Amino acid sequence: IAEENKKTGTYTVTVTYTKPTDANGDASYSTTIFLPVYQFCKVTELRNVERGSWTPGDKVDHRGYATLSCADDADGNKWYMKGDGVAQCLMGSENFQWESLTPAPTCNPQSELVEKCGLLEEPEFGDVVYKDENTAYFTCGAGYTLIGAEQEYTCDSDTGAWSIITKDNPNGHPPKCQATVAAVTRHVIVSGMEITVNENVCSDDAGVDRVSNALKAYLEDEDIVRCTVESYCTWEDFTCNHADSLLTVGFKLNQITSLNDKTVLTEDEARIKSQAPTKTFEVNTESKKRAIVSATINKVTTDVATTCSAGYARIDNSCSSCPSGWGYAGDTCVPCSIGSYSAGNSISACTQCTDAKTTYNIGSTLAAACVEGAAVCTIGVADGVATFVPPTGSRVEFDKLISVTCGVGHALAVDADNTFKCGATAPACYEVCLLADRSTDELKALFIHDNIDATGQLVHNEKIQVTCMAGYELAEDEPVKSYTCNDGTLPVFQACIEQAGSQVLTTVIVCVVVLGVAVILLFLFIIVQWRKKKNAASYKGKKSGKVGPTTAEEGPRRSKSVLSAKSVQSTRSSVREVSVPIGGGTMPGGDMDLEQQLRTRPQSNKNYDRD
Numbered sequence: 001i002a003e004e005n006k007k008t009g010t011y012t013v014t015v016t017y018t019k020p021t022d023a024n025g026d027a028s029y030s031t032t033i034f035l036p037v038y039q040f041c042k043v044t045e046l047r048n049v050e051r052g053s054w055t056p057g058d059k060v061d062h063r064g065y066a067t068l069s070c071a072d073d074a075d076g077n078k079w080y081m082k083g084d085g086v087a088q089c090l091m092g093s094e095n096f097q098w099e100s101l102t103p104a105p106t107c108n109p110q111s112e113l114v115e116k117c118g119l120l121e122e123p124e125f126g127d128v129v130y131k132d133e134n135t136a137y138f139t140c141g142a143g144y145t146l147i148g149a150e151q152e153y154t155c156d157s158d159t160g161a162w163s164i165i166t167k168d169n170p171n172g173h174p175p176k177c178q179a180t181v182a183a184v185t186r187h188v189i190v191s192g193m194e195i196t197v198n199e200n201v202c203s204d205d206a207g208v209d210r211v212s213n214a215l216k217a218y219l220e221d222e223d224i225v226r227c228t229v230e231s232y233c234t235w236e237d238f239t240c241n242h243a244d245s246l247l248t249v250g251f252k253l254n255q256i257t258s259l260n261d262k263t264v265l266t267e268d269e270a271r272i273k274s275q276a277p278t279k280t281f282e283v284n285t286e287s288k289k290r291a292i293v294s295a296t297i298n299k300v301t302t303d304v305a306t307t308c309s310a311g312y313a314r315i316d317n318s319c320s321s322c323p324s325g326w327g328y329a330g331d332t333c334v335p336c337s338i339g340s341y342s343a344g345n346s347i348s349a350c351t352q353c354t355d356a357k358t359t360y361n362i363g364s365t366l367a368a369a370c371v372e373g374a375a376v377c378t379i380g381v382a383d384g385v386a387t388f389v390p391p392t393g394s395r396v397e398f399d400k401l402i403s404v405t406c407g408v409g410h411a412l413a414v415d416a417d418n419t420f421k422c423g424a425t426a427p428a429c430y431e432v433c434l435l436a437d438r439s440t441d442e443l444k445a446l447f448i449h450d451n452i453d454a455t456g457q458l459v460h461n462e463k464i465q466v467t468c469m470a471g472y473e474l475a476e477d478e479p480v481k482s483y484t485c486n487d488g489t490l491p492v493f494q495a496c497i498e499q500a501g502s503q504v505l506t507t508v509i510v511c512v513v514v515l516g517v518a519v520i521l522l523f524l525f526i527i528v529q530w531r532k533k534k535n536a537a538s539y540k541g542k543k544s545g546k547v548g549p550t551t552a553e554e555g556p557r558r559s560k561s562v563l564s565a566k567s568v569q570s571t572r573s574s575v576r577e578v579s580v581p582i583g584g585g586t587m588p589g590g591d592m593d594l595e596q597q598l599r600t601r602p603q604s605n606k607n608y609d610r611d
Contacts, residue, residue, distance in 0.1 A: 041066075041089035041097045051079050051107040060089040063261050064142040066098075067127050070107035078110040080119065082130045086139045103131070117155035117162050126177035136162070140177035145262065145318035147326070148335065148363075149175035159405045161389045168335075168362050170379075170390030170400075176323040182260040183319045184307045187233075188253040188269045192301040193276070195247040199293050201283050202240035202247060211249065211283055211295075212238040218281035224271045225253070232257050232264045247295065262317045266304055273302045313347050321345050325363035335363040338395070341370065360395045377422035385410045386429045398423045413460040430460035431488025438493070447472040447496035458485035468496035 017029040040059045043066050051073065054066045068085035072078050085105035087098045112133050113119055120128045126140040137152040153163045165172040202208050216235050219225040227233035238251040255265050280296045308319035313333045315322075322333035324344030336342050336350035339357070341364035353359060353370035360369070360376055377398045382388045385407035390396060401419045404412065406429035412418055416427045435456045443449070449467040458464055463482045473479045474494055483491050 040064075046087055046098060047101075047104070049085075049105055049107055052081065052085075052105065054087075060087075061142075062089055063258060063264070064089050065139075067139075067141070068105050069127075079107045080110050080113060080130060082106055082108045082112075082132065084131075085129055086127065116157065117160055120153070120162055120164065121172065121174045123174040123177045125179075126174070128174075138175055143179060143260070144177040145180045145316060145320055147176040147178050147315055147323055147333070159387055159389050159403065161403075165390055167391050167393040170361065170394035170396055173363075176326070178315070178318075178320045178323040180260050180262075180318045180320045181309070181312055183255075183262070183314075183317075184259070184309050186255040186259060186262065186265055186304070186306045186317065188265050188272070189250075189303045189305060190252070190272060190300060191250045191303075192299070193249045194298040194300075195249060195295045196245060196298060197242075197247050197283070197293055197295040198245055199285065200242040201285055201293055201295075202242050207285070208238065208240045210285065211240050211247070212251070214281055214283045214295075215249065215251075218279070219272070219276065222275070222279065224275050225268050227253060227255065227264050227268050233268075260319075262304075262306070266317055269302050269304050272300060276300050311347060321347055324365040326350075337362055339370075340364065341366055360397070379422055380426075382426065383429060386426070388426070396422050402426070404429070411457075411459040414462040432460075433458040433462075433485035433488055433490040435464075443493075445495075446493055448493060458490065460485060460487055464490075466493055471499055472496035473499045 014030065014032050019025055019027050019029075040061050041064075043054050043056060043058055043060060046054055046066060049068060049070075052068050052070050054068055056066060060066050066087045066089070068081050068087075070079040070081050083103040083105035084101040087101055090097060090099050110119065113130070116133050120136055120138075122128050123138060123140070123146075125144045126138055126146065128136055129139055130136045131152070134155040134157070135152055136155075138146055138149050140146045150164075155162055162172060164174070200207075201211055212235075216225070216228065220229050228235050233253045233255045236252045236254050238249065240247060240249045242248075253265060253268060258264055276297050277299055278297065280294055283293045283295055284291055285293055304317050306314050306317040306319065308314050308331075311321075312319045313322055313328055314331050315333050322328050322342065322344055325336055325342060326333040326344060327336050327340070327342045327350030328347040329349065333347075336359075338359055338361065340350035340352050341359060342348070342350045343365060351367070353367075356373070357370040358373050358376060359371070364370075375397070376395050377400065379388055379390060379392055379394045379396065379402060381392050382404070387405045387407070389403045389405070390400075396402075398421065400422045402422055403419050404427055405418070406412060409432060410429040411432050412427050413430060418427065420426050435458065447469045449469055461484060463484050466481050466483060468474060468479045474481050474496055479496075479499075481494060483493065
């Protein structure tokens with residue numbers, strides 16, 4: 001490591017050598033070496049984040065932390081850090097010594113959170129890490145331990161509240177970050193680790209050592225156990241028993257340095273519990289027949305044990321005094337119960353309120369938190385579909401505003417306030433009226449305009465305007481009507497009828513059409529009659545012999561194609577004189593019958609009168 005990347009400090013290393021029984025020389029050898037290689041991480045190696053800055057700004061000691069924060073922009077817009085913005089310095093690599101940050105941190109506008117559940121309150125000496133807009137957790141700075149926190153908190157999109165708001169914490173106060181001191185001892189106890197193996201590889205002490213070494217090496221290589229690699233702990237008290245192809249092993253990881261940092265062991269314990277099961281490793285039995293045996297881990301049980309010096313309490317495997325609002329009980333700290341309080345930073349029990357006074361909630365920090373019982377309002381039970389924030393059972397002041405959220409398919413009445421003061425009547429939730437129940441076909445059958453939002457809904461006491469189609473009305477001069485939703489029930493829509501003016505118009509249109517048809521028929525009748533009269537006149541003229549050529553030139557031309565009146569008359573006379581004897585005689589005019597005579601007439605005489 002380059003000199004400028006080193007920090008003044010010293011490691012004390014004790015080297016101990018034990019001579020094998022078949023070797024020469026002294027039975028053991030021990031020496032102590034002082035190594036000035038205490039290293040730190042450079043904050044400048046962390047990724048640059050737009051609008052973000054890391055604290056501290058230069059260096060962080062091994063296993064220390066750097067935290068990202070976001071600054072407001074020049075326009076006054078506020079920004080927050082989203083993602084993993086707490087980086088731990090972990091020595092061991094010359095290239096990059098910070099733990100990986102997943103997901104990568106970014107600075108985002110606070111409006112993202114305001115639209116959801118808002119910002120969580122930050123603890124003193126700690127930070128809030130937002131994994132996304134809906135999930136967050138708390139962290140503490142180096143030298144502090146987090147007390148009274150869940151693993152993470154979620155945003156309820158329906159109520160708009162973080163899950164940190166509970167009956168015991170109605171105001172959503174953050175957990176505590178309390179200064180820690182070094183523990184006296186701390187170790188991880190691994191018991192009941194069951195391993196499937198076909199051979200009894202633990203039949204003697206040598207076999208036990210082989211299994212212990214193989215398992216330790218495997219857990220280190222898989223990056224499950226780190227403290228032994230970094231010499232923060234030792235691997236001790238290994239046990240091994242075999243029965244029915246099943247090994248049951250146990251061991252202890254004993255922390256020997258940095259005892260003020262519980263994460264040295266708690267992180268290893270978490271990885272052993274979550275990652276070791278289903279893993280398979282190999283054991284060298286040194287047998288001639290079958291040297292390598294596979295062993296599969298089935299399950300494991302773990303526990304972390306911590307002891308603290310006098311004057312300090314064990315809190316979540318850290319040693320510290322009790323924070324404010326907490327009191328000492330047994331060998332740990334617990335929140336002060338209702339009716340008691342604690343200023344903290346001690347290992348004393350909580351102090352009881354005097355004069356029969358009480359407190360609003362657990363975890364009270366001052367004597368001033370003790371109040372008369374009549375000053376406390378307990379939030380009552382919500383109806384079956386409503387949710388209160390703070391929740392039912394919370395002890396709050398009488399002027400505390402409580403928000404109401406209705407369940408699916410329900411809503412507050414129109415213009416109703418969604419908050420109420422504790423002690424007052426809560427607004428009720430009513431079933432909504434779904435407009436999708438009114439189909440387009442149904443509306444058309446009622447002659448109602450289909451501009452109703454089929455995806456919408458009405459809340460209790462909300463009105464909807466129903467409009468008739470063009471040319472229709474509900475009553476005279478009433479084309480629109482209002483309907484009111486009543487706890488999920490919407491009245492049946494009244495059918496629209498044709499407007500009075502529309503009926504007259506329809507009648508006029510029908511009359512005009514009928515009259516037009518009559519006129520057309522009359523016109524056709526007149527034409528037909530005129531044609532008949534014209535034909536009749538023409539026939540009479542032909543019969544009287546008055547029909548002739550209109551010009552001298554036309555006469556000869558017409559005489560070739562038109563029979564003269566005399567010829568027509570002669571022909572008609574000949575037809576009328578035909579008589580057919582019943583006995584089958586012949587017609588006058590020769591042996592040809594009438595049909596044959598007509599066929600033999602000259603073709604120039606076709607235009608005779610067919611009557």
